[in-house]
Amino acid sequence: MTEAIDGLTAGSLTALILGPLILALVAVALPRRRLIDSAVMLLALLLLALLLPLSRAVLTHGPLVMDLGGHDAPIAIPLYVDSLALGMLWLLTLLALAIHPYASAWLQRSDHPHADDYPALWLVLWTGLNSLVLSGDLFNLYVMLEVTTLGAVSLVMLGQSAGAVSAAARYLFFALVGSVLFLLGTALVYADIGLLYMPMIAVHADASPAIVVALLAITAGVAMKAALFPLHAWLPIAHASAPTPASAVLSAAVATAGVYLLLRLWLGPFAGTWTITTAQGIGVIGAAGILYGSAQALRQQRIKVIVAYSTVAQLGYLLLLVPLAQSPLAWQGAVYHAVTHGLAKAGIFLAAGNLILAIGNDRLENLSGADQFAAKNLLVIGIAGAAVAGLPPTGGFIAKWWLLSAALGQGQWWWVAVIAVGSLLAAAYVFRILQYAMRQPENRAEIDPRVRDQSLPYALLWPPALLAALALGLGFSGELLAPFLQVTDLSPALGGTGR
């Protein structure tokens, strides 16, 4: 255990993992919805408060490692926090704060039969995501991946329709194969070098055949779960057919966590196995994902499918960190992108969910006249969409600016073109939604007057507004937060990238 871990830090890390878990157990044992809803809000606020000193500790001491159970490396399971993990924790906690009240109001309003099942499922998934982000042990990650997978599949399945359940089944089978591949990689690493403790694997792993195959298996496994570009087939339909709050969780948190895990593994324990060619190859896959996802998003006719394809595209940006990893600016940009995109994407989904409540479905052509009756929600979609596209003055702009600068700084101009084209396409699909909404409806009487903005409960309106405001606000706090975004001791290990 490092000296930097004081009681408060240890307590915060414990609370991040066990807080949602214990609350989930309470929710299973005592299914009182009101009680649980307020407890979730309190917990999210408490965790936000705990994240402040934790961020400070990371800033002053550098990356923190807490070995569980009072044992030492290499037999203990460590929790690991650096700026990448910290960004994810902030994102997850803010999402919990905004999405849970929305979900609870949404389920109630749509008289959803699964309203009783949702809180416990979400809380366990939250536990899984927090632990996935914090875990520094290869085998433990396998278990956490299973928790997130089962949680995410269950959320998709709550969509109820035959389409949602078959999307859930497709997702589950992709994920099952993904876990087996991850387990294979873990077994090979352990059999070859006798380690599961990730900070130490980084030191011991060479490019032996077993390690290289393990890296391939792990990459393929996580990529299947995270729906990275060539393996994305299950994502758009699953994210689009889930209930709206669940779509937001899946796109903003689960998918991001998958890519986060890949970055954590690639640039941590396996950093020594990279060469320039393979790093550039990962960048190319990311770029292909950006272009393909954006192009698909432009062709879709349903809002939720557009937003889901946009997720496929935006996750690609995170992969650009691999070829650019030697630059601190790229780290800053990637963390900032993950957080901004997560917040903005959740905001868009929630606002789109309100539109769906208003017009009954999410087809673009039915949006006509939405600027009249759902102006606030359209404003949210506009702001959050600008953040996704990376337009100033949003946080998305800062993130992409840093990524661009990193690419220029290392003379890798080709990524500049990709980032720019991706942003243009993103702006195009966001404005396409707004453009449909501003058309004059052919028959005004078709719109049910009861569904105007005013009739939506407050709990459905403030969460998307809060998320969009955060995505916007991040555009003004880039300089302030920059020091927090570079804390990682993994970048030195990336000497391999430059070989």
Place this chain on the structure above:
Amino acid sequence: MLPVFDTMLCLGLLWLGWGIVASTTLFRGVVLFMVFGLLMAVTWVRLSAPDVALAEAVIGAGIAGALLLGACKAMLSDPGTPAEQGGPEPAALPRLPAAALSLLVGAALAWLMVTVRGGGPVPEAVAIALPTHFLHNPVSVILLDLRGYDTLMETVVLLLAFLGARAMMRHSELDPLFTPVATHRHYTMPLITLLTPILLLLALHILWTGGNAPGGAFQAGALLAALGVMYQLTGHLRPSRESGPGVRALLVCGLLVFSLFACLGLTWGDAPLTYPRGAGYVSALVVEIALMLSIGTTLTLLFAAHPGLKPDLRQ
């Protein structure tokens, strides 16, 4: 003689594996999978992994088989979509490229798995830590203490599987997997009366000795679940759409005790999940008892495919 035994065992495993994958009918695949489970248990015994063998015996011979036979039954009682009736199974991927890919992967893995280096820092450190530990069964040391966090999270996976399944069951018209034949009660009753005390004793035995001999909470819990499965198969427990407070308490007690214990680690140590000095064995036992109850309940309910169970004591 042992090499002959090993070779035959491995050929048997491969033959069964191929049979499972290639079987044309669902029932055949399921039966082959159950035999595969038996042979895996023999393999674990041969490789001197008694803890794993115990788990495989309970799961392979009992719960997994019953689950699969139940699903098989559910599939058979529905004629299926028109496209599937009588028609051949639609192909997922063309066979030839799939076979080529699998062969390539198999050959590469075979080479790797034979040539991995072995050893490393963890085996060394574990070998040093084991002799002074308050538990004497090496696998229990790992599961309960060194990697207790994994055990906590694996129980979360089990609970989550049930929560997700319960959400599906609640609003779907899934029939109970098994509707016991009334006349069979006459014959199964003596078996139940014989097995109930024996299984309970065995479960307690496995749990109690788990600290010092092979066994532990999961094996014991799975054994309790096997008893629960048998009660359902013979109609002494029936699935119900409501879960009472008792069932819910049993569901969560294992994780609740374990996570509270994990938090308490912060008070008598520097990190969660630390065992108190001097009271390690007792704490481990308390955690294990709670885990056993939860694991048993969760697995029984997962088999029931319903949120709850109610006893049926008609003779």
Place this chain on the structure above:
Amino acid sequence: MTPIVFPVTAALLFAIGLYGVLTRARLIQRLLAVNLMASAIFLFLIVTSTGGPHGPDPVPQAMVLTGIVVALSTMAYALVLIRHLRVLTRAETLESIVDD
């Protein structure tokens, strides 16, 4: 220590499972194939745990036990999902409901 035949069997079982996952459309059989792959990895892990200079290594055995619990949980979950899908669509393969 342990004869070479066990790791080779593990690799081949993994390959057989992979073939099954790729070619079988019927979901339950695909599930069985995935479990076969997992069992192959368990076999490999246990093989590596025997022998060694420090006696049997309990860590892989513990990993396999955890893996068995996880595999059983996901199998039970997947079976309920498959039955749920069957009730909703009457299909037992994903391929036969692609066109709805």
Place this chain on the structure above:
Amino acid sequence: MDEVLIGIATFLLANLVLGFLRLRRGPAPADRLLALLLFGTISVAIVLLLAHAQGVAALSTVALLITVLAAIAAIAFTQMPESIRGNPRT
């Protein structure tokens, strides 16, 4: 003596592998289940022999568990529907 135990275990394993033929041929579902039950008993015997050859008492518990749970498969099987026979998809 250990060598003898392992020899007998090998012989029993050979019986088990021979029994796979019935598993393959069927023809009735009941035949496959019979084969499963026979394999259960043979596995119990093999486990007992190996446990004695290795001198690990806990392994005998494995045999006990397999025996105790053997009835589950049979009870579950007898509740299979009529359509299990003659259905191309069984």
Place this chain on the structure above:
Amino acid sequence: MTILDWIALALLLGGAGFFFAGTIGLLRFPDTLCRLHAMTKADNVGLGLLCLGLALHERTLSGTLTLAFVWVFALAASTLSAFLIAGWAEARSDTGEGS
């Protein structure tokens, strides 16, 4: 080898012989019920002899008890299973003749 060893060996070999007979019965007998008959008889006697043979070498009480329990439960389980399967097969005239 003491006289006890020889007796144990004879019992073990006898047990193995009964298992073999059971397997052959399973493979060669003409229909399901015959196969059932051959199998359950053979493997229970076989397991019994085997347990007896092993028990002669068992030093501890618990080990001997375990062996005894294994045999008793095998008898109980196989009696019930055989009965249920036979009933199932007969009710559906599913006697798998031939092959």
